[in-house]
Amino acid sequence: MNENTTKLTPTSVLNLWHGVMLRALRDEHPDLTARQFALLLHVYLTPPPHTVRGLAAELNMSKPAVTRALDRLGRHDLARRKRDHADKRSVLIQRTVKGSVYLREFGDMAARVAAEL
Amino acid sequence: MNENTTKLTPTSVLNLWHGVMLRALRDEHPDLTARQFALLLHVYLTPPPHTVRGLAAELNMSKPAVTRALDRLGRHDLARRKRDHADKRSVLIQRTVKGSVYLREFGDMAARVAAEL
DNA sequence: AAAGTCCGTTTCGCCTGCGTAACGACATGA
């Protein structure tokens, strides 16, 4: 579908993954769990609105796990909570500038690794 | 360098990462830490021999962390230890059939995700 | 307005990871 990712073979994607994780470890990235990172990606790459319940279902996590992940991301200012006006029980998860920068840098780094394959 | 990964942009690699992690969560992959997974990839994608000390240096981990990661991978039969005959202090980390299968399946899954981008 | 439902959070006990420091086994050099 996307011209930019044509012919990415299993072997090359493994090498990509390896290179990126290696870089992430060396750069001492704020260590996010796989789930926390997946949550972050999900909030930034899929259309809003995002609720705790919705994220839990889509990411196959329990609600408390989502709550805790949001606590952690919030502490790093990578995501923010905002009460829903329409339904005050709900919480809307929003993006932050710092989160956008963080993911953009991650993407740039990964693209660089891919280029050096 | 590699024709198979031409023009992988920051945006597309982020989408790839997102899709793969989503799949991994849904499929309830044996949850390996980032470090454990990086270690696994390193053992399979870089040339032997691999020692605890060497892996610790290359992955920017402490030696005990490597030991524990190897315990975990060993329990899942994804990697194996073998004493070095030449220097009996050392341990050589070896690949297993199950580990090869596991990574091949991961690579296939990731390539499939990339194709569907 | 009372009963029931839904939302996100908190609490609880458990499990696993972490780095530092100390350890025994082995190798090496004087």
Place this chain on the structure above:
DNA sequence: TCATGTCGTTACGCAGGCGAAACGGACTTT
């Protein structure tokens, strides 16, 4: 031989994640 260094592991205390269950607050239904 024996002092010193290096190998991987273990011991320790700490920090953080996990799911199940219970919770208060907010909607909805009757």
